[in-house]
Amino acid sequence: MIIILLAGMIVCAVACIVLGNLVKAGVAMAATSAILSIVMFILKAPLAAAFELSVCAGLIPVIFMSTISMINVKSKEEIEEMKKERKKRFFLFPVFLIILGAVVLAVMWPHIVDFSSSYIIPAFTRNVRDILWNSRQIDLLGQIIIILAGVFGVIIFFKESVEE
Amino acid sequence: MSLLFVIFIISVVLIFAIGIYSLLVTHNLMRILISIEILTKGVTLLLIVAGYISKNMAMAQAYVITVIIIEVVLMAVATGLVLGLFRANGTLDTRKMNR
Amino acid sequence: MPLLFLAIPLAAVVVLSLALKLLNEKVALWVAIIIAGWQTVMAAVDIGLCLKSGSDIHSTYLGLLSIDNLSAVVLFAIGLMAFVSLIVAKSTVKESIFNFANMMLLIMLGMNGLVMVRDLFSMYVFVEVISAASFILIGIKKGRNGLAGAFKYYMMSAIASLMMLTSIALIFMSTGNTGFTSIANYITNANGKFPFEIIIAFILLTFGLAIKSGAVPFHTWVPNAYSSAPAPVSVLLAGIITKVSGVYVLMRVFRDVLLNNTAVGRLLLIMGIASILLGALAAIGHKDMKRMLAYSSISQIGYIIIGVATGSPLGFLGALLHFFNHSTFKSLLFVNFTAIEMKTGVRDMDKMGGLAEKMPVTSGSSIIAFLSTAGIPPFSGFWSKLLIILAVWQMSKSAAIVALVASAITLWYFLVLQKKVYYGEPVSAISGGKESTGGILSVEILLSAINVAVGVAFPFILIYLNHAGLLHGMM
Secondary structure, eight states: OHHHHHHHHHHHHHHHHHOSSHHHHHHHHHHHHHHHHHHHHHTTOHHHHHHHHHIIIIIHHHHHHHHHHTSOOOOHHHHHHHHHHHHHHGGGHHHHHHHHHHHHHHHHGGGHHHHTTSOOOOSSOOOOHHHHHHTTHHHHHHHHHHHHHHHHHHHHHSSOOSOO | OHHHHHHHHHHHHHHHHHHHHHHHHOOBHHHHHHHHHHHHHHHHHHHHHHHHHTTOHHHHHHHHHHHHHHHHHHHHHHHHHHHHHHHHHSOOBSTTOOO | OHHHHHHHHHHHHHHHHHTGGGSOTHHHHHHHHHHHHHHHHHHHHHHHHHHHHOSOEEOSSSSSBEEOHHHHHHHHHHHHHHHHHHHHHHHHOOSOHHHHHHHHHHHHHHHHHHHHBOBHHHHHHHHHHHHHHHHHHHTTTOOHHHHHHHHHHHHHHHHHHHHHHHHHHHHHHHHSOOBHHHHHHHHHHHTTOOOHHHHHHHHHHHHHHHHHHTOTTSOTHHHHHHHHSOHHHHHHIIIIIHIIIIIIHHHHIIIIISOSOHHHHHHHHHHHHHHHHHHHHHGGGOOBHHHHHHHHHHHHHHHHHHHHHTOSHHHHHHHHHHHHHHHHHHHHHHHHHHHHHHHHOOOBGGGOOOOTTTOHHHHHHHHHHHHHHHTOTTSHHHHHHHHHHHHHHHHOHHHHHHHHHHHHHHHHHHHHHHHHHHHSOOOTTOOSOOOOOHHHHHHHHHHHHHHHHHHHHHHHHHHHHHHTTOSTTOO
């Protein structure tokens, strides 16, 4: 089951970069995030899966679509010419992927038996996430700071300036 | 267990390869953002796999939530930059932007 | 008490944003200047406390922050640089002062947090905070140049952060935790036989941090980012941001986590020597003054990296001192060139000449900064370069000789530059030059005074440290 989902995720990611229309690429990215969220749920990480689904498959495609809609549409001849160029660019891509997969498999093959013995099991068993969140408060503070910075960034960049 | 782990690592490496290839080949500014987004998906998958293997899933979920929040803020700011560049240049093509 | 460094700027940002309608915009700038000045004084007090007690200062509320010698010195540099940059901004930033002051407070927050945490993932979070705030700052004027520079910086920064995060994930897979002490325990227990993924994690971490600090061969974003940023942001970028988010993390990870691993040390030594050579040679060919200063920064960061790579306490002390000195002299050079650009309107050094009679203070402080960069006594740069070269000599003699030669090349080139820009024939385009006024003048005097003071006082500091027993017989 997981193998089918992972294959689907890779197919969606490839579709995301190969598709010409930016709107379709955004939809493919949302599909990738959705499949990743299902995989996370199967691996027993429900909270992260819910977060990933709502944010990366919901909020980020909305941001992308709203930006793409502010950008002008190109003419028909330009679209045709870009399609031909794109086929030339992606010609080498499957070869690249297969070679990379073979290299990784060859490098990792002697280490497969080692992996199970080098895991260190921590002294405490699984805690509830709230207790663990209490020991990660600095990350929480960092998130607040970066959200503030993002708010200022959006105010600065999305405002139409009257002069250059 | 080991075979599944190998499949996960191969899929993470493939997603990285897809993102890096797209980053090297593209000329469109928005596609650069999409490639960075795909790379972030790969790292998220790697974090979850790491949490599953080291049996510390609660910590891994805390990490993933933090990374998702950081990523969405950076994506919003970068989209603002792309919008500003489009307004200043009239095009999203990086080849046309070198004066 | 370390919590104050985080709580006060955060409270200032929140209060300023809530009270926006009631205040004049310039109040934000003054609040930021006061907080930067307060941080400088407080960090100096902390340096004194750390040296006297010999142990770290811990936070009482969160228990996750702590300040030791390295953190205290970097906090002092952060406060000083923010103060300088804000005073420069008072004269050069004309619109959107409110946004600028708030972004400065937020980036100070990010840097303060970065130097005080003791956990690898929290360092990643604060590195992202710093990079988000810095590319908002680079593109804050929304001109074509600034936005293009900000976008290129965003691309390189995102790639570097992803490499760091991948290495953190791989370390987490093997260790189950990401705090410094647990990773250090894991490394000492491994006894030199590391599993495969840990080696990849170390390599990725080193390369990611090298991208962030602008070391060769990942230095291509540095000249574009420095030259397309507005003036106070260039001062801040060159003076502190690249160093904190790249070199400080490298120093902390190398000393406390990797425990001076020799293989990584050798890799850092190679990258440092390449940075020194490339920075020194490439600075000669450029005519735009900001680009020249950017390449010179790459060279100086190479010195800091080879000081760290030796792994000895002497090299570390030299690297830390060079960290602080580079902040002062490089930012002094940027401030001087900003003053020249403001008063005469040119950036191309071929068009400048004979400015010494019109701008005496600027040219005097430039001489001090150039001599300090090249490592001439009695200025501060001499001591830090001496310590670094002494430490590198024990590790690899050829590297020390290369560092010395590059220092000599830098000195020669800067003397030629000084003569041409300040003492040559007056060029006709420079008719309107006057001395810089007010805030920028006082900042120039302040930074040159710090350069001279550290240079003259440093032998006494060394004697004091020796008496306090903190040098552990490394002389």
